[in-house]
Amino acid sequence: MTVVDCAGLTVREINQALRRLIDAGEREITVRHPAARHNLAVAILRDVSISIEGPVGYYCGGMSDGAHIEIHGSTGWGVAEGLLSGTVVVDGHAGNAAAASIRGGEVVVRGDAAARAGVAMKGGLLVIGGSAGYMTGFMMQRGIIVICGDAAEGIADSMYEGVVYIGGVIAEPGSDTVVSDASAEEHTEIGATLTRHGLKGPDTFRKIVSGRKLWNYHRSERELWKTAF
Amino acid sequence: MCGIVGYLVKADATCALGGPLLAMLGALALRGPDSAGVAVWGRATAGLKVRVKTSAGLIGFEAPSGEPGELALQIEAREPGAEVVSMGRRLEIVKQVGRPEDLEMAFGVSGLTGTHGLGHTRLSTESRIDLSHSQPFWARGTPDLAVVHNGHITNYHRLRRLYEQDGTRFYTENDSEIIGIYLARQLGEGASLEEAMESSVKELDGSFSYLAATADTFGFAKDPFCLKPLLVGEDAVAIAVANEEVALHAALSSPYTAREAGAGAVTAWKVGPGSEWPAAPGPCLP
Numbered sequence: 001m002t003v004v005d006c007a008g009l010t011v012r013e014i015n016q017a018l019r020r021l022i023d024a025g026e027r028e029i030t031v032r033h034p035a036a037r038h039n040l041a042v043a044i045l046r047d048v049s050i051s052i053e054g055p056v057g058y059y060c061g062g063m064s065d066g067a068h069i070e071i072h073g074s075t076g077w078g079v080a081e082g083l084l085s086g087t088v089v090v091d092g093h094a095g096n097a098a099a100a101s102i103r104g105g106e107v108v109v110r111g112d113a114a115a116r117a118g119v120a121m122k123g124g125l126l127v128i129g130g131s132a133g134y135m136t137g138f139m140m141q142r143g144i145i146v147i148c149g150d151a152a153e154g155i156a157d158s159m160y161e162g163v164v165y166i167g168g169v170i171a172e173p174g175s176d177t178v179v180s181d182a183s184a185e186e187h188t189e190i191g192a193t194l195t196r197h198g199l200k201g202p203d204t205f206r207k208i209v210s211g212r213k214l215w216n217y218h219r220s221e222r223e224l225w226k227t228a229f
Numbered sequence: 230m231c232g233i234v235g236y237l238v239k240a241d242a243t244c245a246l247g248g249p250l251l252a253m254l255g256a257l258a259l260r261g262p263d264s265a266g267v268a269v270w271g272r273a274t275a276g277l278k279v280r281v282k283t284s285a286g287l288i289g290f291e292a293p294s295g296e297p298g299e300l301a302l303q304i305e306a307r308e309p310g311a312e313v314v315s316m317g318r319r320l321e322i323v324k325q326v327g328r329p330e331d332l333e334m335a336f337g338v339s340g341l342t343g344t345h346g347l348g349h350t351r352l353s354t355e356s357r358i359d360l361s362h363s364q365p366f367w368a369r370g371t372p373d374l375a376v377v378h379n380g381h382i383t384n385y386h387r388l389r390r391l392y393e394q395d396g397t398r399f400y401t402e403n404d405s406e407i408i409g410i411y412l413a414r415q416l417g418e419g420a421s422l423e424e425a426m427e428s429s430v431k432e433l434d435g436s437f438s439y440l441a442a443t444a445d446t447f448g449f450a451k452d453p454f455c456l457k458p459l460l461v462g463e464d465a466v467a468i469a470v471a472n473e474e475v476a477l478h479a480a481l482s483s484p485y486t487a488r489e490a491g492a493g494a495v496t497a498w499k500v501g502p503g504s505e506w507p508a509a510p511g512p513c514l515p
Contacts, residue, residue, distance in 0.1 A: 036474035055474050055487065074487050076474055077458060095474075095489045096455060114489035115455035134455050134492035152491065 002026050006040075007033045014040060022046050038076065041069055047086075058095075061088040064105075080107045083124060089197070096133070099126040102143065108197045115152075118145045121162060129199045135174065137164045137208075146190055148201040156208045158228055163209055165190055167202035175228040176211040183207075230352035231364075231379040232257025233459075235440040235470040236480060237345040237447045237498055239506045243272055247341030253469065253476040254329035254348045260379075260473070261350035264363035265332050266324020268375040270444055270500070271343040273318045277372060279304065280322055282312040282360050287323060287336075292316075298370035312361055312400060317373030319343070319444045324363040344500050345447045347440050349377040356402040368409030369400070371416060373444040378405035379472050380437030380457045388433075408439055422446040423497035430493050438472055438490075448497030455492035462487040468498065 004017045014031070018041060021029055031052040034040055038057035041050050044067035052060070055073035065084035070091065077095040080088035083102040090098070093111035100116070102124040109117070112130035119135070121143040128136075131149035137156040145156075150168035157174025165182055173179055182190065182205040194201045213224055234253035238244040250267050258265075276291045281304055292300060301313040315322035323336040329350050332338045349364035356362050368374040382388075385404035392410060393399070399406060411433065415425030422443050429450060436456030440449045449470050451459050462469045462477035464485040469477045477487050490496070498504070 036478040038475075054483075055478060057473060057475055074474065093488045095458065095460070112488065115492055133489070 001028045001030055003030045003032055005032045006035060006037065011037055011039050015042065018044070018050070022048050034073070036073075036076070041067075044069070044086075055092070064088070074111070079109075080105075083107060093130070098128075099124070102126070106197075108199075110197075110199065112149070118143070118164075121145070125193070127193060127197055127199065129201075131168065132166075137162070138174070140164075146193060146201070146205075148194070148199065156210075158214055159208075159210045160215070161210060163207060165205040165207055167205050170206060170208075173208060176214040176224070177208050178211045180207050180209075230260045230354075231472075232260035232348075232350040232476065233377040233379045233438065233440055233470075233472055234348040234476050234480075235346070235377075235442070235447065235449065236348075237468045237500065239465075239467055240344070241501055241504055241506050243342050243344060245341075246343045246346045247337075247339040249467065249469070249480040250341070250346050250348045251329065251333060251338050252479040253471055254332070254350050256476040256479040257350050257471065257473055258329050261352040262328050263353045263358045264324060264326045264351045264360070265329040265349065266322060266363050266365055267332065267338055267341070267346055267348045268315065268320060268322045268365040268367075268377070268442070269341045269343040269346040270317075270319040270373065270442065271321060271341065273444070277316050277318060278321050279313060280315040281305075282310075282314055283308055284310060287314065287325065287360065289321065297372045301369060313367070313369070314360070315365075315367040315375065317367075317444065320367070320373040320375055322365050322367055322375060324349075324365065325360060326358055326363065345442055347375060347377045347442060355381075355404065362401045362403045364405060366403075366406055366409045368413040369398075371409075371413040374409060374413055374416065374422075374441070376405070376409040376412065376439055376441045378408055378437060378439040379459075380439075380452065381435045382407055382433050382437060383435035384433065385435075404435075405439075408433065408437075408441070412441055416443075421497075423448060423495065426450045426495045426497065430495055440470060442500075445500050445503070446497050447500055448495065449490065450495045451490045451493065453493035459490045459494075460487050461490060461496070 034054045036055040044064040049068045052071045057076040059078045061069040062081040067086045070089045074092040081100045083105040085105045087106045089108045094109045094113045098117040099107035104124045106125045108127045110129040115133035117136045118126045121140040126145045128147045132147045134152045135154035140162045141160045145164040148167045153172040154174040365375045382404040412425045438457040438459035458472045464481040
């Protein structure tokens with residue numbers, strides 16, 4: 001295991017150090033003293049395991065493809081934004097827009113995720129061990145979100161496709177959503193996913209999918225659109 | 230952008246505040262290079278602590294007690310261009326054009342003590358860069374009430390026209406000024422600071438996070454759409470609030486907890502007698 005100590009380094013120097021080690025064949029790297037700085041370990045395109053020991057700022061792990069990044073601390077906005085494949089695990093709370101626009105891979109927030117987690121997801125999986133903030137899953141287009149705790153107002157608002165599972169209380173479903181009970185098969189899949197990431201969820205989950213009424217505008221549904229806006 | 234910070238010592242005692250505030254502002258310097266300032270609530274004086282912008286710079290003195298709005302006008306009448314930037318029995322604001330590190334040289338901020346403080350580092354987006362438009366803003370006429378803000382109040386012009394009709398004078402073109410005026414009006418009608426902040430979240434439009442404090446209350450508010458960042462952190466000694474965790478990390482000791490505030494969140498802590506904190510923990514002055 002190789003260590004990158006962030007103390008005294010600029011963000012660019014930290015990321016360059018990571019790239020040099022990865023290019024040299026290193027596959028297990030520990031990052032120390034991140035001090036909540038932004039843009040750490042972004043665009044990592046190799047099958048490498050990076051453990052970050054402490055809080056990070058915005059966009060940690062963003063645009064990565066195939067890496068396994070574990071953050072032992074809280075994160076700022078946009079953790080794992082635009083992830084293509086691989087995993088990003090947050091062993092703490094996440095700021096706004098965790099897993100925004102991911103196309104694949106798995107993002108796990110063991111604590112709470114703030115507003116708009118999973119906004120515009122285009123694939124992949126987002127697991128939130130705690131509660132989810134305002135408008136989580138807003139305009140998601142594909143993928144799966146699993147929330148073990150409560151969901152704040154506007155959950156899955158204006159989603160196109162994809163599925164959101166919620167184990168806790170839904171404060172208020174977003175526009176054009178359909179809420180139902182998850183099936184036995186879905187509960188089995190959720191349980192397997194949580195176990196894989198060392199999480200324990202509630203016994204039952206509700207399921208939200210798109211009502212698909214906002215897909216196309218029709219004059220007879222003007223009120224629906226007014227509400228959505 | 231703009232960086233906003235707040236630091237509340239978990240003690241009913243006067244403690245070192247300037248160092249943590251300066252460290253937090255320094256960590257957020259990239260969010261706002263145009264001006265910087267801090268507000269500190271220190272030991273109470275018999276009269277009113279006054280800070281005035283004059284041709285000689287920002288000067289401070291203690292004035293006999295009086296009606297704060299009237300007193301401010303009298304002080305400003307002594308010199309053309311003078312402007313009272315803070316007044317209160319405990320509040321003192323120092324601010325200037327430039328980066329946070331310049332504050333230390335000009336005002337020795339690291340030596341400031343008190344129970345709680347606010348800080349601001351400004352990126353100007355819609356109004357002049359000068360001392361008047363720098364933050365923190367004192368809510369004129371209301372002693373000991375000050376505000377720091379990140380974001381835009383989009384119904385500022387409508388509210389300003391409304392308030393000007395009943396004689397409220399504005400000293401800047403900065404939309405942030407309306408927050409202190411709004412809170413002061415609510416306090417004048419009998420609301421607590423927390424109640425005033427809760428109603429502000431409903432009545433102010435736009436994307437905003439702000440911190441406000443009086444001599445006995447310290448709190449934050451966030452817009453209902455959660456469009457601006459604001460995190461709350463806590464360690465054994467203090468509660469710190471800022472719009473990036475890098476600032477919390479600069480002021481708090483590990484391990485600390487930190488989390489983003491929710492949409493429309495308002496939280497206020499009592500300060501001084503009646504607060505939940507012990508009278509004199511280790512890190513504070515005797």
